[in-house]
Amino acid sequence: NAGVMQNPRHLVRRRGQEARLRCSPMKGHSHVYWYRQLPEEGLKFMVYLQKENIIDESGMPKERFSAEFPKEGPSILRIQQVVRGDSAAYFCASSPGQGLPEQYFGPGTRLTVT
Amino acid sequence: SQKIEQNSEALNIQEGKTATLTCNYTNYSPAYLQWYRQDPGRGPVFLLLIRENEKEKRKERLKVTFDTTLKQSLFHITASQPADSATYLCARGGDNAGNMLTFGGGTRLMVKP
Numbered sequence: 332n333a334g335v336m337q338n339p340r341h342l343v344r345r346r347g348q349e350a351r352l353r354c355s356p357m358k359g360h361s362h363v364y365w366y367r368q369l370p371e372e373g374l375k376f377m378v379y380l381q382k383e384n385i386i387d388e389s390g391m392p393k394e395r396f397s398a399e400f401p402k403e404g405p406s407i408l409r410i411q412q413v414v415r416g417d418s419a420a421y422f423c424a425s426s427p428g429q430g431l432p433e434q435y436f437g438p439g440t441r442l443t444v445t
Numbered sequence: 446s447q448k449i450e451q452n453s454e455a456l457n458i459q460e461g462k463t464a465t466l467t468c469n470y471t472n473y474s475p476a477y478l479q480w481y482r483q484d485p486g487r488g489p490v491f492l493l494l495i496r497e498n499e500k501e502k503r504k505e506r507l508k509v510t511f512d513t514t515l516k517q518s519l520f521h522i523t524a525s526q527p528a529d530s531a532t533y534l535c536a537r538g539g540d541n542a543g544n545m546l547t548f549g550g551g552t553r554l555m556v557k558p
Contacts, residue, residue: 374548436488
């Protein structure tokens with residue numbers, strides 16, 4: 332059973348460009364979470380999605396950030412007009428739901444904004 | 446807001462000894478606490494989950510406790526090995542229906558041979 336897949340693993344963008352981060356959850360998992368880990372800081376929750384629905388985006392910055400989890404395909408975290416402060420590791424986690432709260436993390440995407 | 450605090454200083458122990466890491470939380474007890482291991486440049490790996498009504502959970506050389514009076518969880522690794530060297534993260538969950546996790550800053554464990 333393949334684990335959570337994220338791509339790309341490393342992404343370099345210039346200020347003002349767009350970044351698209353992809354996450355494929357574990358097979359059978361319908362709940363996806365995105366977390367951000369800034370250098371020397373802990374993991375911070377960003378958004379929680381189920382198929383075709385954003386359930387909680389309380390951790391998302393109000394502007395430039397959006398997320399989706401379409402019926403088909405991976406979940407996407409999109410950052411528009413990136414700034415240097417967006418440089419971080421972005422982790423996706425999935426869980427099966429149904430009263431099973433364990434979350435399984437992907438390897439992360441390391442975004443560097445130059 | 447709910448907070449999770451872990452000792453940010455690195456813990457250095459000798460191989461074969463028991464490592465004990467501490468996680469403290471504020472306000473009300475979470476429905477559960479989860480412990481993860483994170484190696485440099487990698488994603489967190491789930492280790493153990495303990496629910497509020499459980500005092501102790503074990504898995505091989507790992508043991509986790511949940512003390513709602515002290516508002517604390519302890520994470521033990523017995524017979525530690527150099528391969529156990531990593532950062533260990535504590536997270537609280539179940540504070541809302543979404544089950545998103547609030548993480549502590551992690552404690553770095555170094556096991557010396």
